[in-house]
Amino acid sequence: MSNFDINSIQDFHVDANFLKYVQIDTESDPNSPTCPSTEKQKNLSRLLVEELLALGIKDAELDENGYVYATIPSNSEKEVPVICFCSHVDTSPDCSGHGVKPLVHKNYQGQDLVLPDDKSIIIKLADHKDLADQIGNDIITASGTTLLGADDKAGVAEIMDAARLLMANPAIKHGTIKILFTPDEEIGRGVDKANLEKLGADFAYTMDGEKAGTIEDETFSADAARLTIHGVSVHPGFAKGKMQNALKIAAEIIQSLPTERLSPESTSKDQGFVHPNNISGAVEKAVIDFIIRDHKTANLQAHVAELEAISKAIIAKYPNCSYELQVKEQYRNMKEVLDQYPQIMEIGVAAITRAGMTAERRSIRGGTDGSRLSFMGLPCPNIFAGGHAFHGKQEWVSVQDMQKAVLTILHVANLWEEKAN
Incomplete structure (x- = not known):
């Protein structure tokens, strides 16, 4: 275990990252033949590259197809497997992502959340049972006329904050960490042109799940x-x-x-x-x-x-x-691949536990980039990002759950180093 107390971290930037990212329209288009399907997705990807470079991550780059690649160098003397964290920048075309106005509802106390730009859009505790776990937390929603974009800008914001913390805290021991941000996941093309040879990872985790504490190794x-x-x-x-x-x-x-x-x-x-x-x-x-x-x-x-x-x-x-x-x-059920590499899930579960949560293994009634990546030779389960009610105007995410996701990423990176020879 790292001598650095990861759970003592207080200086999170994940909520500020998230509020910034969701205001950039990155809606994908299933009717477009290009990659990315919409050029505007690159607006966020370019910003991510700028921010990664500013952190001191020297090889951060955006390719012509809209993929962002970056490397956090190892600070361990051990031979540690290369681990990738992945999220997608696009939002679903099922609901408008143009002009998102995020709202922070501080110190949530169980009330229904009436969204001001369309008061008919009400996020009701009775309909969103997981809100019962958020008493005292800060809830972020959109304003009522768009989706929020927690799917998957929560994951993007979490990986970016974890990257910042890894670069700033060399006492957190880790092997080489790869970062991959993809376009067009919402229209089923998220890894069509991903260059896995260039990425150079052994194993990966998508940060694209829902409830805090969950990790998924099975898809449709x-x-x-x-x-x-x-x-x-x-x-x-x-x-x-x-x-x-x-x-x-x-x-x-x-x-x-x-x-x-x-x-x-x-x-x-x-x-x-x-x-x-x-x-x-x-x-x-x-x-x-x-x-x-x-x-x-x-x-x-x-x-x-x-x-x-x-x-x-x-x-x-x-x-x-x-x-x-x-x-x-x-795509195919990633469990067929992940069952061959049980350590990936074992470390994911242990990381969630070390971050102070009860880990819950789930199946997804859907798919993720991890489904395709697993069958392309990069085994990749899915860790929670904290968002709920995806693809609609009632989408929401908790600031505190995003912070827990950041801690989970740090623990995953540290655990792979700890368990290496």
Whole structure:
């Protein structure tokens, strides 16, 4: 254990970092073919590079694809594995990230939080049970017209503050620490162009989780499916017995999907689903996009087969119609990789414990950059960043939980050094 008492740190900058970062619009765009998908993401990334360089981290840089790389050199004589901490700079396109006005609600006492720019947006204790753990803490929200951006600017702010503290406190022993900030995580492209050879890390942790004390080593396995329906278009005035409307067929297929199972609205925990998330088209041709999820990768094939069986049965009623179903792999359950490297999770759990919390191992009903990174050769679980109610106007984060995340990062770095030979 380090001779330096990490838990004695009081001079946190994480809240000031966070308040600054969320005011920079970094919303990603799933319809853009570029990387990053929006050039404005680089506005935050450029600032991060400037701040890293100002800390004395000499190799901090932003590449042409919007990735930030930086290295905190080892201060240990041991051979310590190289550890990376990673967060994404983009915010979700599900809710506007333009003009975010963060508000700090000091000394929270359990009241409902009415957001001033749209008083119909109320963060209610009854709906946000984790607020009960925040009595006396300082809660940050947006003003009611945008998301906040805690997903994942909380993680970015925490890594930046931990970097500052590691550079300022050489008594905290650690090996080489790598920092990676990615674009476009919210649209599933977060590590598409990440240069892992350049990064040079052995193991990594994303700071992109929710509740303080949680660490996640399991995600969904994920496929995307596109069902294309070819109908028959005829002038509606002469359509009797001839028209076969692809849009109506698409609606019939969606209506035939299970509702009591295999649906996001009716599943939880380790249950998977087939979820239509976009429909477009006309009489002659319609397209339905699906996301298919399950913690067990082998189940994805069965879910696709059920979707195809439903589609085939519906299309069979329309003899002049046809369909194609295309399936594309998105990411896989990182537990399949992480179980091969138990020390990564053991150190993560120990770090959370040393930071004064009860560690809780969780599964994610979703994915992170860590899912892809793990299968790209960089095993990477997900540590809490403290945000809640992601992707919406009721998003919130606790200042004190972000401080705990900073301490956790420091303990992770120190524990890898402590346990090295």
